Amino acid sequence: MLKDLAFILGTTLMYATPLIYASLGAVFSENSGVANIGIEGMMTVGAFSAAASAFILSDVYGILWWVPWVAFIIGGLAGGFFGLLHAVASVSFHADQVVSGIAINFLAPGLSLFLSRRLFEGATMTPAIPLNAKLPRPLNGVIENSILDTIFNQYASVYIAFLLVLLSWYVLYKTKLGLRIRAVGEHPKAADTLGINVYKIRYFSVILSGILAGLGGASLSMAIVASFRPTLISGQGFIALAAMIFGKWKPQGAMGACLLFGATTGIQIYLGSPQVGLNISANLLSMIPYVITLVVLMGFVGKAVAPAADGIPYEKGER
């Protein structure tokens, strides 16, 4: 029983991780007043870039300790590049942020698959990363043969995700920068009057949001699995967005929502595993996370309020 619980907790952490990165990204972008529906595409390009670089780097330099880390960061930067694109459209050119985000959702996966075909002889799936070029498991072998091992023997990306939640909370609520981000998202005009550069803060937040989403994608393709394929992300960016809204635009709230979603996925996998021996269709079990999320959301009537200026382009000097 304890073992089963540990298994569920372990899978919870594993599946919540990519969502946590991406939803933190969404938190930053939306708190600064820029809706970012392009998270999905940014995750995809991050997952691809990381997996492709990990494979190529380990091919060229051999499997060295820094290879997974450099690839992980490249994944983040690739996401950040599309964050920049989104910022150019939605901050500088006052684009409709939903439209720009959808453009990103076509551009980023399109470019990923295009490059994949060019680099890997027409394949849309990148070759598998060598086992040792995946992100490391820092606690591997430290706590062997205990249920703690089942829960906590995770890839490094998992721990980093939780550290980032703490860091994001600190930055948003305890620093001048965070205050500025929230001010710009709540009332850009007032912030502007006080000498805050609205455009600069929004650029920073949206690019950061892309980097985080890219890392989220990378944490999938370099830890949970060891390659990129077209269906890898399939909707997780949108689920991260949902987690951000569910978490009331706060890092800690988004983390909670991601953990809830991860837990439902963990329960689903547990119920579907052969040792449980339930004779339920895998397809019905697969619905569990979505049904539970909807039911939980129904219990939170009208409590979620977005930053006041979320989704509205800011134009200097406009009345």
Place this chain on the structure above:
Amino acid sequence: MEAKTMKERIKNLFLNETLALTILSIIMGLLVGAVVIYISGYRPLEAYRLMLDGIFSRPKYLAWTVIRSTPLILTGLSVAFAFRTGLFNIGVEGQFIIGALAATLLGYFLKLPAILHVPVVFFGGAIAAGLWGAIAGFLKSKFGVHEVIATIMLNWMALYLSNFAVEQEAFKRKGTESSHDIHETAKIGMDWLKESLGAATKVNWGIVIAIIMTALIAYLLFKTTVGYELRAVGFNKDAAQYGGINVKRSIVLSMAIAGALGGAAGALHVMGVSYHVSILAAMEGYGFNGIAVSLIGNNTPFGVILSALLFGGLTYGGSKMQLIGVPTEVINIVIGSIIFFIATNRIFRYVLKCLDRKKLQKGVQ
């Protein structure tokens, strides 16, 4: 005098600014695609020629372009309709799946003469998806659940529900990952056209039905009280409420209609092209492409038809670029760029303004 009329002519052409900007965005999107093709070592002109040939060089290709565009007209219309009423329908993907599933169930398990079977299957698919869409509307109006989240969750539930149905022994065709085919009486093929185009070309009445539906939606939105109320809610919820419109009912109704349109797309696809539903590993993209279609069509019913044809042409004709090795994903880059330029059309406005100013200065001198 001469110059003035010329100027007027240009002005007239650009009078419909949105149309001009859309066309400009399409050209720019194709240019970005050309650059990508060029950088990766192929000849862009040759690739685009193959694409155009792949659409226009044979009646068969043209027919396939229309066949591919048909579901996109309706999914695009669904998104556009929801946008007009202030809702963002990401759920059209799931509504398509539910429509297709319901149509296949009715098409396989019912035995009726064609004159009854076709409408039963079509409206069955639309109504089932309409109810599915209404769930999201209900969750929003009753519980305040954002429709974007609700429809994303419903998309996945629809996918697994459809897979679950196909799994059932009575429905699944042995040895395949698909359901049984619908009966001949539920199909809407244009058999007389198939003689000239080849039997494999699945020309069907779907395009006609899709255009009729588009006209009906345009009428509903812009010529009826219900449509006025729905749009009023889209413009300003609070003002509409103050004006005595039942906002909650409007939201449910709007999502139901949007859902029915998505379901109609799925039903027509089954009745005209696929004849069955298959187990899906991931979303097929009819719904997400519908979002793009709606945006390129400026969320207007007529624009949606044109943009669906463009989209169908790009994806169907674009696949022919593979002949010289160009990965077809370049089409997604083109489509993404078009949407990006539509979003940032201020770039063009800015450039146009600068040109205008220069012209004015010259005139003064």
